Amino acid sequence: MSKPSIPQGTRDFDATVLRKRNYIFSAIKNVFEKYAFEPLETPAMENLDTLMGKYGEEGDRLIFKILNNGLSDPKNIDKAKIGFEKLLEGKSSNELTERALKYDLTIPFARYVAMNIGKLTFPYKRYQIQPVWRADRPQKGRYREFTQCDADIVGSHSLLIEVELANIYHEAFVQLGIKNYELKINSRKILSALAKLCGGADKMTDITVAIDKIDKIGIDKVKIELSERGLTQEQIDTVEKYLNISGSNDEKIAQAIALFGDSAEANRGLEEITNVVKKATDANITVDFSLARGLNYYTGIIFEAKAPAEVSIGSIGGGGRYDDLTSLFGVKESMPGVGISFGVDRIYDVMEELNLFPENIGKSVKAIFFNMGEQEANFSFGIMQQLRSKGIACELFYESAKISKQFSYAEKKNIEYAVIIGSKEIEQNYCQVKQLATGVQELVILDNLFDYLSTK
Structure with a gap:
């Protein structure tokens, strides 16, 4: 293969x-x-006669022609042969092609x-x-x-x-x-x-x-x-x-x-x-x-x-x-x-x-919620949906995995913040937010998480 x-x-x-x-x-x-x-x-393809003869001899040579459907049908073999012979002579052939990419x-x-x-x-x-x-x-x-x-x-x-x-x-x-x-x-x-x-x-x-x-x-x-x-x-x-x-x-x-x-x-x-x-x-x-x-x-x-x-x-x-x-x-x-x-x-x-693109153009996901277990992930999912409804792009790491693996995933995707919510954080209504580029980590009350992420 x-x-x-x-x-x-x-x-x-x-x-x-x-x-x-x-x-x-x-x-x-x-x-x-x-x-x-x-x-x-307009469509990706046009009728061939719409395009041919409009671009000069140089342009006409560069038009991508599309073969007609059904050329493998035995009834169409002779027509296809005639059409191919015409193409070899530099002529268009309706038997072989009637459409082209624009x-x-x-x-x-x-x-x-x-x-x-x-x-x-x-x-x-x-x-x-x-x-x-x-x-x-x-x-x-x-x-x-x-x-x-x-x-x-x-x-x-x-x-x-x-x-x-x-x-x-x-x-x-x-x-x-x-x-x-x-x-x-x-x-x-x-x-x-x-x-x-x-x-x-x-x-x-x-x-x-x-x-x-x-x-x-x-x-x-x-x-x-x-x-x-x-x-x-x-x-x-x-x-x-x-x-x-x-x-x-x-x-x-x-x-x-x-x-x-x-x-x-x-x-x-x-x-x-x-x-x-x-x-x-x-x-x-x-x-x-x-x-x-x-x-x-x-x-x-x-x-x-x-x-x-x-x-x-x-x-x-x-x-x-x-x-x-x-x-x-x-x-x-x-x-x-x-x-x-x-x-x-x-x-x-x-x-x-010339390096003219803005530096932050490759960043689309603002925050990732780490998966700290099934109960914690379900809780984090609810918080994440609240943020999404207010326009904050974020995601949850789907599987329960080692923290190092989740950090590696976030860094490879160029995500700005990691949000960590464990059982203790759920009980006390806060989360840990780590800025991945600097390593700075802060405690943020859950009710203030939107304001924290939207102002950064």
């Missing part, structure tokens, strides 16, 4: 880890709620809006905290199953939305102690203008997919990839000039204006960036024209939140505007949208590495 294991790129979470993750969820959720977003959940929360959200457009009040503001799956190569900070925290608004063209989302990033990161984050900003309108400067709008995907990798592979390899994608040397030189824009935010914008000249599309993108940077004054915004976010659905401002430079984690969030996303699902009327996402798993790694 093989040793138990879990799929590569997935993890189990014990109590200590979950408390830290819930601390992150709670901080982000509180900010979402403060900005009037309401919660939503790749992100944005496309399922757009699908939800399209299905419920007559019921929702617009602008519709929702947040969503759920796991997503990607068939990626596992590495530090990159998992096949991970949790996203998204906030999206649909139904408004106002740039104040982008300003609010930048502020949400700032408030959440500061609340979590990640003060030296960097929020990069660019516009797909500028990238579209770059494609046209390089010969036409059909170059957009080739250029964005390549430059989206610049942090990982460097500019020289980006130029090689652009060449392999069919760009001429002159076009590659234009992209390189664009990527070499540097300086302060104002200096970068001035250089971009000079590069694009009278391009109306580029100027609109630059005006939008300038507007957001000026209004979101609290956020640590950096204009970064190399930011591409290689997802096809973005149409305007795009964001990427980067971890502090002292940790090698990279992106801890991202998003942008997708003004025509719901049209993919047959919505005829204009339904502009903007959204951001927090990468909770990477945020967790950042906080661990």
Whole structure:
């Protein structure tokens, strides 16, 4: 029998880890709620045609497809063979798979809006905290199953939305102690203008997919990839000039204006960036024209939140505007949208590495009642239930055992206090309370036990 294991790129979470993750969820959720977003959940799986073609060629490759039920049925063998042959050719096959695990929360959200457009009040503001799956190569900070925290608004063209989302990033990161984050900003309108400067709008995907990798592979390899994608040397030189824009935010914008000249599309993108940077004054915004976010659905401002430079984690969030996303699902009327996402798993790694979690976050049980015998345990159980009814988390050691064993159990669980009630204590209506971290032990009248524990 093989040793138990879990799929590569997935993890189990014990109590200590979950408390830290819930601390992150709670901080982000509180900010979402403060900005009037309401919660939503969608299924773990979506129909395959809901997801395919929405993320670009790179993203489509990372979608986890789910095999249809009943493929082992002899009647379905031939269909399955045909479906598998189609998959080998890089095509989708309804005979083999019709569903997939969701790749992100944005496309399922757009699908939800399209299905419920007559019921929702617009602008519709929702947040969503759920796991997503990607068939990626596992590495530090990159998992096949991970949790996203998204906030999206649909139904408004106002740039104040982008300003609010930048502020949400700032408030959440500061609340979590990640003060030296960097929020990069660019516009797909500028990238579209770059494609046209390089010969036409059909170059957009080739250029964005390549430059989206610049942090990982460097500019020289980006130029090689652009060449392999069919760009001429002159076009590659234009992209390189664009990527070499540097300086302060104002200096970068001035250089971009000079590069694009009278391009109306580029100027609109630059005006939008300038507007957001000026209004979101609290956020640590950096204009970064190399930011591409290689997802096809973005149409305007795009964001990427980067971890502090002292940790090698990279992106801890991202998003942008997708003004025509719901049209993919047959919505005829204009339904502009903007959204951001927090990468909770990477945020967790950042906080661990920088030691940002509160010291007492791993403590959930305030007190343990030692088992001093059957009669004493029954008496202690009644006292314990009174404390629980008033909000004090506590437990009773179930079995009668040596005191040393009970102390060892309490210390391993990081419990703060041990409450000892023997026959003498029952007769005289008091208990002994020992603070396990310091070893200090005190006599406490039972009627005062709640006040004693709640003030410590």
